Amino acid sequence: xxxxxxxxxxxxxxxxxxxxxxxxxxxxxxxxxxxxxxxxxxxxxxxxxxxxxxxxxxxxxxxxxxxxxxxxxxxxxxxxxxxxxxxxxxxxxxxxxxxxxxxxxxxxxxxxxxxxxxxxxxxxxxxxxxxxxxxxxxxxxxxxxxxxxxxxxxxxxxxxxxxxxxxxxxxxxxxxxxxxxxxxxxxxxxxxxxxxxxxxxxxxxxxxxxxxxxxxxxxxxxxxxxxxxxxxxxxxxxxxxxxxxxxxxxxxxxxxxxxxxxxxxxxxxxxxxxxxxxxxxxxxxxxxxxxxxxxxxxxxxxxxxxxxxxxxxxxxxxxxxxxxxxxxxxxxxxxxxxxxxxxxxxxxxxxxxxxxxxxxxxxxxxxxxxxxxxxxxxxxxxxxxxxxxxxxxxxxxxxxxxxxxxxxxxxxxxxxxxxxxxxxxxxxxxxxxxxxxxxxxxxxxxxxxxxxxxxxxxxxxxxxxxxxxxxxxxxxxxxxxxxxxxxxxxxxxxxxxxxxxxxxxxxxxxxxxxxxxxxxxxxxxxxxxxxxxxxxxxxxxxxxxxxxxxxxxxxxxxxxxxxxxxxxxxxxxxxxxxxxxxxxxxxxxxxxxxxxxxxxxxxxxxxxxxxxxxxxxxxxxxxxxxxxxxxxxxxxxxxxxxxxxxxxxxxxxxxxxxxxxxxxxxxxxxxxxxxxxxxxxx
Numbered sequence: 001x002x003x004x005x006x007x008x009x010x011x012x013x014x015x016x017x018x019x020x021x022x023x024x025x026x027x028x029x030x031x032x033x034x035x036x037x038x039x040x041x042x043x044x045x046x047x048x049x050x051x052x053x054x055x056x057x058x059x060x061x062x063x064x065x066x067x068x069x070x071x072x073x074x075x076x077x078x079x080x081x082x083x084x085x086x087x088x089x090x091x092x093x094x095x096x097x098x099x100x101x102x103x104x105x106x107x108x109x110x111x112x113x114x115x116x117x118x119x120x121x122x123x124x125x126x127x128x129x130x131x132x133x134x135x136x137x138x139x140x141x142x143x144x145x146x147x148x149x150x151x152x153x154x155x156x157x158x159x160x161x162x163x164x165x166x167x168x169x170x171x172x173x174x175x176x177x178x179x180x181x182x183x184x185x186x187x188x189x190x191x192x193x194x195x196x197x198x199x200x201x202x203x204x205x206x207x208x209x210x211x212x213x214x215x216x217x218x219x220x221x222x223x224x225x226x227x228x229x230x231x232x233x234x235x236x237x238x239x240x241x242x243x244x245x246x247x248x249x250x251x252x253x254x255x256x257x258x259x260x261x262x263x264x265x266x267x268x269x270x271x272x273x274x275x276x277x278x279x280x281x282x283x284x285x286x287x288x289x290x291x292x293x294x295x296x297x298x299x300x301x302x303x304x305x306x307x308x309x310x311x312x313x314x315x316x317x318x319x320x321x322x323x324x325x326x327x328x329x330x331x332x333x334x335x336x337x338x339x340x341x342x343x344x345x346x347x348x349x350x351x352x353x354x355x356x357x358x359x360x361x362x363x364x365x366x367x368x369x370x371x372x373x374x375x376x377x378x379x380x381x382x383x384x385x386x387x388x389x390x391x392x393x394x395x396x397x398x399x400x401x402x403x404x405x406x407x408x409x410x411x412x413x414x415x416x417x418x419x420x421x422x423x424x425x426x427x428x429x430x431x432x433x434x435x436x437x438x439x440x441x442x443x444x445x446x447x448x449x450x451x452x453x454x455x456x457x458x459x460x461x462x463x464x465x466x467x468x469x470x471x472x473x474x475x476x477x478x479x480x481x482x483x484x485x486x487x488x489x490x491x492x493x494x495x496x497x498x499x500x501x502x503x504x505x506x507x508x509x510x511x512x513x514x515x516x517x518x519x520x521x522x523x524x525x526x527x528x529x530x531x532x533x534x535x536x537x538x539x540x541x542x543x544x545x546x547x548x549x550x551x552x553x554x555x556x557x558x559x560x561x562x563x564x565x566x567x568x569x570x571x572x573x574x575x576x577x578x579x580x581x582x583x584x585x586x587x588x589x590x591x592x593x594x595x596x597x598x599x600x601x602x603x604x605x606x607x608x609x610x611x612x613x614x615x616x617x618x619x620x621x622x623x624x625x626x627x628x629x630x631x632x633x634x635x636x637x638x639x640x641x642x643x644x645x646x647x648x649x650x651x652x653x654x655x656x657x658x659x660x661x662x663x664x665x666x667x668x669x670x671x672x673x674x675x676x677x678x679x680x681x682x
Contacts (some may be wrong), residue, residue, distance in 0.1 A: 018470075023239055029086075030452060044449055044569075063192065064077070068083035068086065068091075074090070076090060104433060104443075105441055106439065108435070108437050108440065117441075118209070119432050119469050120415075122464055122468060124413055125412075127412075127453055127454075127457070128355055128452060129451070130351055130352070131352040133285055133331060133349075135281055135348055136282060136344075136347055136348065137345065138279065138345070139274045140274075140275070140279050140334070141280070142249075142375070143275035144273070145275075149265065149267060149270060150222065151181050151184075152180055152410045153181065153264055155176060155262045156260070157174060158259065158260045159173055159174060160173050167247050167250060167273060170247060171247045173246060173270070174270070176245060177241060182241055183497075184220060185220075187219075188230075192216075194212070194213075215342075225243070225538050241472075251273045253271055254274045256271050256272075258270050258273065263450070275339070276340055276342075276387070277334045277338050280333065281335055282332055283330070283332075284351060285330075287327055288320070292352065293354075294354075295316070295377065296315060296377045296400065297354065298312060298314055299350050300350065301348045303342065303348050304347060305343075315331060315332070316334065317331070318331055328523075336378055347559065357409040358409070358412040358449070369382060369394060371394035373394055375389070380509035409501050412457040413464060414452075415446075415455065415462065416454060417451065418470060418471065421474070425444055427445065427448050428444065428460070430442065430444070430469040431443075431462070431467065431469075434467070444460055461550055516539050520568075520614055521567070523567075523616070525616075525667070526567055526617060527563060527564045527565060528564055529618070530559075531610070533556075533587075534556040536640065537553040538554060539646070540640075540649060542597060543651055544652075547590070547592070547596060561585055566578075575607060577613075579609065580609045580610045586603070599647070600648055604637055608624065616666055622639055623641075623663050624637060625638055625639075625660055625662070627650070629650075629654070636649055
């Protein structure tokens with residue numbers, strides 16, 4: 001038994017010794033293989049020729065790249081990755097490159113239909129520009145007469161004793177007693193008698209007597225005595241010690257400086273008479289509008305007193321200088337008012353329509369061959385003669401430069417306004433390519449001339465007959481940006497270069513909490529002051545539960561918006577202004593205080609956006625207030641003067657409900673005062 005046990009131990013020992021050696025050998029071999037694989041050199045690079053032979057370029061082109069729709073500069077191969085800037089999902093980059101041209105992009109028919117892309121041909125014609133001006137009706141100063149005292153005297157009787165009384169030429173105005181005038185009458189009578197009794201005297205005496213009589217008669221004329229009165233004094237039929245003063249022209253008494261019993265010295269004013277059959281329309285034109293205006297142009301205008309009715313006049317004066325503060329020049333329109341329907345002081349909205357050529361305004365030939373008055377352009381005749389108003393000689397219209405020959409001017413190259421994309425520094429249009437089968441569009445920088453209505457004159461960059469995109473251009477531009485090609489906002493391509501530019505130019509991931517204050521022309525900032533004023537009047541009217549005051553404020557607001565000129569605004573500031581103006585303009589009728597308050601919320605959005613973007617001029621700080629209970633606890637904001645809450649959404653019910661959230665100092669205040677302007681206080 002012991003022998004068996006010893007034999008078994010020997011066998012087990014032999015197996016163990018040989019098995020361990022085998023395992024060790026296997027592990028050594030495995031380690032050698034792993035080391036060889038890790039340390040072996042990489043494969044030899046394949047040459048360009050071999051790559052071309054084996055179509056490796058096709059394999060590389062099939063590698064899909066993904067980008068961010070907000071930041072086209074991002075290019076990642078991982079479809080599951082996120083944008084490192086905004087953490088949005090990535091989308092595949094599809095290379096519809098437009099036949100390899102980086103300025104072109106090709107779209108599918110379905111994409112064109114979904115983007116609602118429309119095109120229109122570039123044409124040549126004279127577009128009609130509309131210049132809108134605003135002003136007030138006033139007196140025609142050439143039709144105003146002022147009565148003054150030609151001699152010392154006392155007003156014994158005043159026939160015209162209140163303002164606004166209509167008078168005709170020759171109507172009696174007053175009776176005057178004047179010792180100086182009576183002495184002049186007696187002097188004239190004595191000179192007349194001496195002249196009649198000088199027949200028997202020498203020629204020298206007769207000459208002196210006639211000269212004295214003529215001097216006495218001329219003295220009476222210079223005193224304002226009518227020829228009929230002089231004749232009455234001369235023939236002895238005038239025996240009164242009072243003299244009647246007559247109206248020199250017909251019209252309306254607009255100023256009365258005397259009352260019965262007043263004693264006047266020579267030169268003292270008595271009354272003013274204005275002939276309202278001719279009026280002036282005084283307006284202000286911005287310097288950008290002046291090239292479209294000419295002397296003698298026809299102007300149509302409307303007044304609120306006669307809705308739906310149009311009146312006409314002609315430009316009679318354009319100020320030769322531009323006001324340095326307002327950047328405007330005065331424009332005067334002569335208006336015929338024979339029916340007396342227009343009254344001085346009325347507000348008027350005018351439109352001047354002119355055909356525009358390549359070099360500016362083209363005056364039509366409606367006055368060709370006719371004669372006009374240099375002083376009164378409303379007087380137009382078919383031949384030479386005298387002005388019916390001032391008696392000046394009529395002159396040919398051609399001599400005044402008011403007649404242009406459209407046939408002699410070259411028709412300009414014109415594109416629709418909606419075809420142009422503005423960046424502030426460049427103007428871009430997208431042109432449909434005609435040399436390809438699929439819908440392909442090419443970005444083109446253009447140089448623009450003046451705008452004429454719904455069209456722009458093109459100086460350079462397009463040719464007649466090309467088709468430009470008039471609807472959907474922004475969608476094409478977005479596709480160009482995603483494809484990292486030159487576009488409106490990224491002229492160099494590559495999605496804009498700086499990946500942070502998409503966030504308002506800020507570094508990092510932070511997003512701005514409000515629009516950045518931008519520099520705009522001072523004329524624009526001053527022009528929106530009446531807009532702010534009308535809005536604040538509307539806010540105070542609602543706080544006082546005054547529906548009528550709110551309605552009047554909306555009318556004033558509409559008028560103020562019409563005065564604002566967009567000249568000098570480009571890009572986002574222009575878009576911001578137009579969005580705000582659309583919110584502020586009230587077109588529908590307001591018949592209840594609840595409707596007014598609902599409409600006021602939208603107005604507040606617009607005016608707050610204006611304040612944040614452009615600020616305000618003046619010396620008063622404005623405050624942004626918030627009511628959390630307005631509109632069923634939804635809450636609403638408004639802008640107001642002062643820090644005491646005046647709630648326009650509840651009025652007297654909860655006048656002090658709300659709190660001040662923000663303060664806005666005027667932009668012309670000191671830097672220390674503006675340090676925290678536009679920042680939240682909460």
